[in-house]
Amino acid sequence: xQLILIGVVLIISIAVIFTVQNAGxxxxxxxxxxxxxxxxxLLLSAFVCGVVVTFLASIxxxxxxxxxxxxxxxxxxxxxxSVVRDQExxxxxxxxx
Numbered sequence: 001x002q003l004i005l006i007g008v009v010l011i012i013s014i015a016v017i018f019t020v021q022n023a024g025x026x027x028x029x030x031x032x033x034x035x036x037x038x039x040x041x042l043l044l045s046a047f048v049c050g051v052v053v054t055f056l057a058s059i060x061x062x063x064x065x066x067x068x069x070x071x072x073x074x075x076x077x078x079x080x081x082s083v084v085r086d087q088e089x090x091x092x093x094x095x096x097x
Contacts, residue, residue, distance in 0.1 A: 019044045
């Protein structure tokens with residue numbers, strides 16, 4: 001977990017340094033719109049959009065994995081209960097003479 005946190009902090013730091021060093025004004029033309037804005041703002045917003053799209057793209061696989069884990073937990077619980085029942089059935093009986 002700490003390794004992931006370090007990686008995230010490193011990537012964000014590199015992105016911020018890159019955007020600060022590229023702070024000039026650029027013209028962005030998209031369809032019928034034309035914008036003059038800071039390259040740093042453009043790069044930072046593109047980075048944030050990439051993070052959001054990546055997160056949204058990972059949601060289906062996370063949900064699928066959670067469903068599989070829940071099914072496996074249910075199977076493990078059922079098997080545990082089955083083992084307990086089998087152990088109770090195979091206990092030696094005491095005969096009184």
